[in-house]
Amino acid sequence: MAYKINDLTALGRNLAATDELEVSLTGATGSRKITGAQIIAAAGGGLQGVYNVIRGQSGDVINNRFLGTSTNFAAYTNNIIKLHPYISNYTYTTSSIGIQILTPQIGANTRILIYSDSLSKPNTKLYESATIDCSTGGIKTVITSFTFTAGVVYWIGFQNSFATTSASISSVTSANLPPFIGDATANAAYIGYQTSAYSFGSAPTTMGTVTADNTNYILLWLTIA
Secondary structure (H helix, E strand, O other), X not given: OEEEOOOHHHXXXXXXXXXXXXXXXXXXXXXXXXXXXXXXXXXXXXXXXXXXXXXXXXXXXXXXXXXOOOOEEEOOOOOOEEEEEEOEOOOEEEEEEEEEXXXXXXXXXXXXXXXXXEOOEEEEEEEEOOOEEOOOOEEEEXXXXXXXXXXXXXXXXXXXXXXXXOOEEEEEOHHHOOOOEEEOOOOEEEOEEEEOOOOOOXXXXXXXXXXXXXXXXXXOEEEEO
């Protein structure tokens, strides 16, 4: 049941967990709801994410870099899955997602992964790309329509079939991503999770045990549809 703010009979009643209090603000660009003890901001309700603070246009390429401008290129351990949290400030749909290969290597492959969040860890697989061949250099894109919803936590990254000295990919350093968990004892700030429990091509439907990590993460080219 919903109560309007101008319904004076509602003001003397306690809101149940299923009740909603809807407030309409003159001149506001979106309504606000109080559901139980939870406040929800509708469209136009302020900052909702830490990435893509300025809304892009169709055809624009945005990425998962947060602070600073520098990136590097890194090779990764074979079969490793690396994911870090991504929260867009506005809702958009991709037309393609890409990576950049600096040093190609025959036999090297990767797949882009997107997982949902549960209790601040990657949970359910939402997207797994086709295999991307890393035997040649340059920007590699996969055509995909994926919608990132404003304010929702996604875990984005990749799984590879690289050898230790294999193809190097454009990467985001720990200085260019926001930490989401700290460890005072180790004096560390972690920016993602990783696991080597799965062979390439078998990214799990539900992510199992992962390890907190503060090293490089793949730089993604996210093209707005």
